[in-house]
Every structure is written in C-alpha cells, then in structure tokens.
Amino acid sequence: MTAQAGGPVPGLPAEAHAGSRGAALGRLWPFGPAAAVLLFLFFIPLAIVFVYSFWTVQNLQLIPTWTLQNYLKFFQTDTYIRTFLKTIIMAVLVTAAGIGMAFPFAYFLARYVSTRWQRVLLLAVIIPFWSSYLVRVYAWQAILGEKGALNWLLMQVGLISEPLTIFLYNDVGVFIVLTYVYFPFAALSLYSSLEKFDFTQLTAAQDLGATPLRAMRRILLPQVRPGFITAMIFVFIPIIGEYLTPTLVGGTKGVLIGNLIVNFYRGGAFPAMAAASFIIAAFIILLLVLFRRYLQLDDVVTKL
Amino acid sequence: MPDDLPAIELVHATKRYGDTVALDDVSMRIAPGEFYCLLGPSGCGKTTTLNLIGGFVPLTSGELRIEGQQVNDLPPHKRNVNTVFQNYALFPHMSVARNVAFGLEMDGVKGPEVERRVDEYLELVGLLALKDRLPQQLSGGQQQRVALARALVKRPAVLLLDEPLGALDLKLRKQMQVELARIHRQVRTTFVFVTHDQGEALSMATRIAVMDAGRIAQEGTPQEIYYQPADRFVADFIGESNFVAGRPSQGTDGPVLELASGERVALPAATASLATGEEATVMVRPECVDVGLEPPPGPGWAVIRGRAIGVSFLGDLTRVTVVTAAGEVVASRPHAERSRAAALGSLLDEEVSVWWSTAESIVIRQG
Ligand SMILES: Nc1ncnc2c1ncn2[C@@H]1O[C@H](COP(=O)(O)OP(=O)(O)OP(=O)(O)O)[C@@H](O)[C@H]1O
Numbered sequence: 001m002t003a004q005a006g007g008p009v010p011g012l013p014a015e016a017h018a019g020s021r022g023a024a025l026g027r028l029w030p031f032g033p034a035a036a037v038l039l040f041l042f043f044i045p046l047a048i049v050f051v052y053s054f055w056t057v058q059n060l061q062l063i064p065t066w067t068l069q070n071y072l073k074f075f076q077t078d079t080y081i082r083t084f085l086k087t088i089i090m091a092v093l094v095t096a097a098g099i100g101m102a103f104p105f106a107y108f109l110a111r112y113v114s115t116r117w118q119r120v121l122l123l124a125v126i127i128p129f130w131s132s133y134l135v136r137v138y139a140w141q142a143i144l145g146e147k148g149a150l151n152w153l154l155m156q157v158g159l160i161s162e163p164l165t166i167f168l169y170n171d172v173g174v175f176i177v178l179t180y181v182y183f184p185f186a187a188l189s190l191y192s193s194l195e196k197f198d199f200t201q202l203t204a205a206q207d208l209g210a211t212p213l214r215a216m217r218r219i220l221l222p223q224v225r226p227g228f229i230t231a232m233i234f235v236f237i238p239i240i241g242e243y244l245t246p247t248l249v250g251g252t253k254g255v256l257i258g259n260l261i262v263n264f265y266r267g268g269a270f271p272a273m274a275a276a277s278f279i280i281a282a283f284i285i286l287l288l289v290l291f292r293r294y295l296q297l298d299d300v301v302t303k304l
Numbered sequence: 305m306p307d308d309l310p311a312i313e314l315v316h317a318t319k320r321y322g323d324t325v326a327l328d329d330v331s332m333r334i335a336p337g338e339f340y341c342l343l344g345p346s347g348c349g350k351t352t353t354l355n356l357i358g359g360f361v362p363l364t365s366g367e368l369r370i371e372g373q374q375v376n377d378l379p380p381h382k383r384n385v386n387t388v389f390q391n392y393a394l395f396p397h398m399s400v401a402r403n404v405a406f407g408l409e410m411d412g413v414k415g416p417e418v419e420r421r422v423d424e425y426l427e428l429v430g431l432l433a434l435k436d437r438l439p440q441q442l443s444g445g446q447q448q449r450v451a452l453a454r455a456l457v458k459r460p461a462v463l464l465l466d467e468p469l470g471a472l473d474l475k476l477r478k479q480m481q482v483e484l485a486r487i488h489r490q491v492r493t494t495f496v497f498v499t500h501d502q503g504e505a506l507s508m509a510t511r512i513a514v515m516d517a518g519r520i521a522q523e524g525t526p527q528e529i530y531y532q533p534a535d536r537f538v539a540d541f542i543g544e545s546n547f548v549a550g551r552p553s554q555g556t557d558g559p560v561l562e563l564a565s566g567e568r569v570a571l572p573a574a575t576a577s578l579a580t581g582e583e584a585t586v587m588v589r590p591e592c593v594d595v596g597l598e599p600p601p602g603p604g605w606a607v608i609r610g611r612a613i614g615v616s617f618l619g620d621l622t623r624v625t626v627v628t629a630a631g632e633v634v635a636s637r638p639h640a641e642r643s644r645a646a647a648l649g650s651l652l653d654e655e656v657s658v659w660w661s662t663a664e665s666i667v668i669r670q671g
C-alpha cells in the first residue's frame with residue numbers, strides 16, 4: 001500500500017481541495033453587499049470629508065487649496081475648544097453615571113434574580129428602544145420643563161415651593177437625558193459579562209480571607225473588565241458625537257461639539273465641519289489606542 | 305488544656321430558611337485531627353452545616369465554636385476555617401500558583417515566604433510542575449488538587465470539603481480518596497467532609513455523622529455505623545441490609561423472634577428484654593448470612609427456611625436471594641475456591657436455609 005498523503009482524499013468532491021482562486025472568491029461573495037456598503041457609504045464619504053478638511057470655501061464654493069488653516073482655526077478659537085472640552089467632560093460624567101447605575105443593577109440581576117425574572121427585567125431595559133429616540137427625548141422635555149413632571153413632583157413632596165428652571169435647556173438637562181439614554185447600553189454590556197461569572201468565586205475569596213470589597217476587586221473586577229470596556233466604548237464614544245439631545249434639551253447653553261459641526265454644515269462651512277469631525281475622530285482613535293495599552297498593562301499588573 | 309478543645313463544636317444549632325428547617329437542633333463535637341464525614345441523602349442539611357461553620361449563612365439559634373471560640377457572628381474571612389468547594393471555585397484569571405497564594409496574600413504574608421509555602425503545598429498535592437498553568441488547562445482531578453492546596457496553604461484549624469469528589473469519575477474518585485486520606489495523615493488538619501457516597505465515608509472517615517432531614521440520625525466510627533446502625537434509616541442508607549421482623553419472645557436458648565410462619569429466629573444473646581407482643585426488627589448484613597441446603601447444627605445460629613429465587617455470580621462473590629416467611633433475605637458469599645461458586649449456583653430454585661451467627665445481627669428501631 002502506498003501512502004495517500006498528498007493525493008486526493010477519497011470521498012471528497014474534487015473542488016473541495018482544488019484551492020483555486022476562483023473557488024476562494026466564490027466563497028467570499030456573501031461579504032459583497034456589506035463590503036460595498038462600507039466602501040460607498042463610509043470610506044468614500046470619509047475620504048471626501050477628509051479632503052474637504054484641507055480646502056477652503058468662498059461664496060459657498062469649495063476651493064481646493066490644501067491648507068491646514070481649518071485645523072488651526074479650530075484650536076485657536078476659544079468657544080470651539082471649550083465646547084470640545086465640555087463634550088469630553090460630559091461624556092466622562094455620563095459614562096461614569098451610567099456605569100455607576102448599571103453595575104449594581106447588573107450585579108444584582110446576575111447574582112440574585114431567578115433566570116426568568118432576569119429576562120423580564122432585561123426586557124424592561126430594552127423596551128425603550130422600541131420607541132424612537134426623538135420621542136423619548138421629547139418626553140424628557142415634558143418631564144424636565146418648568147411645568148414638567150419633575151417640578152410637579154418636587155413641589156408635591158414639598159422640597160421646593162417654586163418650579164425650578166435648572167433642569168431644562170442647560171447642561172444639567174443634557175446630562176440627565178444622556179444618562180437615561182445610555183444606561184441600557186451600559187447595563188447590557190455589564191450584564192453579559194456578569195452573567196458568565198461564577199459567584200461562588202466570591203465566596204471562595206472570602207473563605208480565603210478577603211473582605212467582601214477585596215474579593216470584588218481582586219476576583220470579580222478583573223474577570224468582568226471586558227464588560228466595563230464595552231460599556232465605556234458604547235457610552236463614551238456616541239456621546240462625543242451626540243447631537244439630538246443637546247439640541248432638544250440643552251438649548252443654547254447645552255451645546256456639544258456635535259451641534260457645532262451641524263452649525264458649520266448649515267452655514268456652508270464645509271471645511272470647518274470636516275476639520276472638526278476629523279479632530280473628534282482622531283481623539284477617539286487616540287483614546288482607543290491608549291485604552292488598549294492601559295488594558296494590557298493592567299493585565300500584566302494583576303499577574304505580578 | 306487547649307489540646308482538649310474540640311476543633312468544632314455545634315451546640316443546639318438550628319438553621320431555618322423561611323419555613324424549611326435545614327438543621328434541627330444539631331449538636332456535634334469534632335476533635336482536632338479528625339476526618340469527620342457528614343453523610344446523608346440529598347437535602348438533609350449537609351451543605352447547610354458546612355456553610356454555618358464556614359460563616360456563609362448565619363445560625364438561626366444555637367451556638368458554634370471553633371477551637372473553643374464562639375464565632376456565631378464572625379464573618380467568613382476572619383474564621384480560621386477554609387473550604388474546598390464542590391465546583392472548586394478556582395479563580396480562572398490566575399495561575400495555579402496565584403490561586404494558591406491568594407489566601408496567603410489576604411493574610412498579609414509577603415515575599416519569599418509566599419513562594420515557599422505555595423511550593424510546599426503544591427508539592428503536597430503533587431502539582432508543583434503545573435504551577436504556572438491556568439485552571440482551565442487542568443483536568444478535573446488536578447483542579448481538585450489545586451482547590452485542596454489553596455485551602456490547606458492557610459493552615460486552617462479546620463478544612464471543610466463539600467462533596468469534593470462528586471464531579472470526578474469513579475476511578476479518579478477512588479484515587480483521590482486514597483490521596484485525601486494520605487494528605488490528611490500528613491497535615492493532621494481537622495477535615496469535615498460532606499458526601500452522600502457511603503463508600504467514600506466508610507473508607508476515609510474517622511467518624512461519621514449520618515444525617516436525616518436536618519438531624520443527626522447516628523454518629524460513630526465507620527464500623528459502629530456499619531455494624532450497629534441505630535435505626536432502619538441508617539442501616540438502609542449505609543450498605544445493604546436484611547431486615548427480619550417478628551414478635552420477640554423468650555426461647556429455650558435465649559431471646560428469639562417469632563415469625564408469622566411460627567419459625568423462631570434466634571436473637572443476639574445480649575438483647576435487652578424486649579416488650580413481648582410488639583414488633584421488633586433484626587438487621588443482618590448480606591455478607592454475614594450463609595445459605596445452604598441444611599443449616600449447621602448447634603446454638604448461636606439464627607436460621608430461616610426459604611426458597612432460593614435468585615443466584616447471581618458476581619465474580620468474587622455470589623449473591624443468593626431467598627424468599628422466607630419474613631420476606632427476602634440476601635446472602636452474599638465470597639468464594640475462596642471455584643467449587644464453592646458452583647455449589648452456590650446449584651441452589652437456584654431449591655428449598656434452602658439461610659443462617660447467620662446471632663452475634664452478627666442486631667435488633668434495631670424501626671426508623
Ligand atoms: N438558601 C436557601 N434557601 C432556602 N432553603 C434552602 C437554602 N439552602 C438550603 N435550603 C434547604 O435546606 C435544606 C438542606 O439543604 P442542604 O443544601 O444543606 O442539603 P444537602 O444535604 O447539602 O443536600 P445535597 O446532597 O443535595 O447537596 C433543603 O431542604 C434545602 O432545600
């Protein structure tokens with residue numbers, strides 16, 4: 001008997017190991033539509049905007065001049081810088097508040113609630129997604145306004161005697177509504193990590209002498225870190241680009257960088273719009289890179 | 305003398321979960337260095353007992369002392385007690401060595417001392433070579449050993465083990481039983497071991513508490529539990545038993561049990577006078593029962609006539625099932641010679657006698 005190695009494997013159709021380029025391409029076609037969408041609706045527009053960011057505009061006409069002026073102008077204008085920083089602070093605060101609320105919720109859900117009720121409660125978290133974002137934000141206008149539900153409640157309870165105007169058309173309103181809007185993202189990301197966690201490990205850690213808090217920090221947190229990172233990414237990054245909520249509940253005082261970009265666009269200042277967009281994009285990419293570093297570093301530290 | 309203090313002492317301990325009484329007024333004393341087994345059917349309160357000792361659930365009433373100290377309200381991380389969990393609960397993000405070091409770090413042990421003790425205990429369980437692996441890169445038996453080393457490295461007063469061998473296959477389980485017994489002899493820590501496998505309890509324990517519905521049905525050495533079960537529940541739960549019920553009375557050669565058929569079955573000579581007229585049950589283990597066409601002559605034997613309805617050859621022994629006036633009686637006979645197996649085989653469907661030495665039988669309560 002001669003060895004069959006290298007020869008065709010009996011019983012398999014010839015095409016299966018033909019390895020021809022045509023066959024390989026044939027298997028790739030399901031990617032086609034997605035690749036086309038990505039190319040025509042993302043990369044090409046992105047490239048166009050990138051090019052615009054180096055052009056100038058005169059009498060609403062784009063002129064291909066190749067200049068860094070648009071970027072410089074952004075960094076030299078106080079209000080732009082301030083809005084940008086405020087956006088970052090807002091994103092940090094909302095991420096912190098969202099995760100701060102979502103973690104106890106997800107922890108309790110995963111650890112103490114029966115599987116059936118877990119589903120019910122998760123559904124309750126997801127249901128708001130079935131209504132439009134716009135409707136939900138309008139609803140918040142009705143809640144936070146001077147004659148809104150919140151003021152009514154506070155007055156009924158007797159905490160205040162006059163309606164407050166501090167909730168709507170400023171940063172407070174934006175913070176409240178964004179926290180509400182992004183809570184489900186944080187909750188779902190954290191829950192999906194916590195759900196896989198075996199909580200007897202915490203009992204074991206305490207058995208070995210760890211205080212409950214230390215058990216949490218040394219045993220639980222390192223294992224659910226991916227959930228935290230996902231939660232941060234899903235909350236922080238979209239907020240940097242938020243436009244609708246600041247427009248509707250932020251008013252003129254609650255403007256974020258997204259509103260600025262829309263204003264550039266409406267004013268026909270396409271190069272300024274493009275430059276601001278790329279500054280945001282660069283910032284987010286920078287963050288992701290830093291975050292990756294931080295993550296790996298942290299993994300090394302806990303192993304030491 | 306501190307040496308005389310029990311390692312664990314439960315005094316009228318009761319634990320209720322709502323309406324469920326998981327532990328019902330249980331008292332026990334476990335001496336230092338014992339290998340104490342909690343044995344019983346599912347739901348009888350074994351895990352609850354361990355959880356009370358470990359500090360994971362509070363007592364409803366009663367008292368718990370560890371090395372003489374009342375610790376009812378001491379949180380788990382302050383108790384000098386460590387646990388091997390049924391699912392091991394190893395930390396998957398830490399290497400074997402880090403897992404074992406964890407408890408030491410929590411105690412503030414530092415530097416080379418940690419390393420030294422981790423190595424010492426990994427050596428003890430035979431896993432030193434695998435210290436840098438992650439738990440998921442180990443087999444079930446190896447994970448089990450890591451859990452053991454992780455708990456023992458803290459040199460606790462008491463080691464609690466909740467069905468630690470439950471997840472292993474039969475062969476590995478036997479191996480680990482031998483291992484555990486060796487480790488126990490080597491470290492001399494008090495072990496409190498939960499199992500519902502009687503073979504495990506009998507082979508490893510210095511003392512066994514058989515539990516039933518939140519109470520201790522009987523406590524004693526493996527031999528006491530096996531040969532002198534306190535009641536029918538214990539006899540049934542541990543090993544295999546024959547029960548013969550009848551009315552006790554006084555025969556010519558001592559106390560006897562009168563069967564419905566009128567047969568008189570000799571009782572152990574030492575049997576305290578039983579209330580005549582009431583039912584009594586005598587228990588005898590199958591391996592103490594012999595079977596044949598004719599019983600041996602002379603006193604000291606309890607004999608019942610019957611018909612052999614089943615003979616199963618099991619290799620090292622033969623089991624003969626005999627229907628008697630008192631129900632089925634099983635005799636389990638080893639064969640030192642081949643001819644013996646053939647002789648037993650020929651009994652099928654014959655009228656036979658079963659008999660046992662009255663000293664091997666015991667009158668028990670109807671549990
Ligand atoms: N957290 C709890 N809440 C309510 N009832 C409980 C709780 N834990 C245990 N029980 C009940 O207490 C009783 C004893 O349970 P326990 O876990 O001690 O049994 P066990 O002997 O360890 O059984 P198994 O062999 O199945 O592990 C059972 O009836 C059980 O249903």
Ligand SMILES: [Mg+2]
Binds near residue numbers: 350351352
């Ligand atoms: Mg149990």
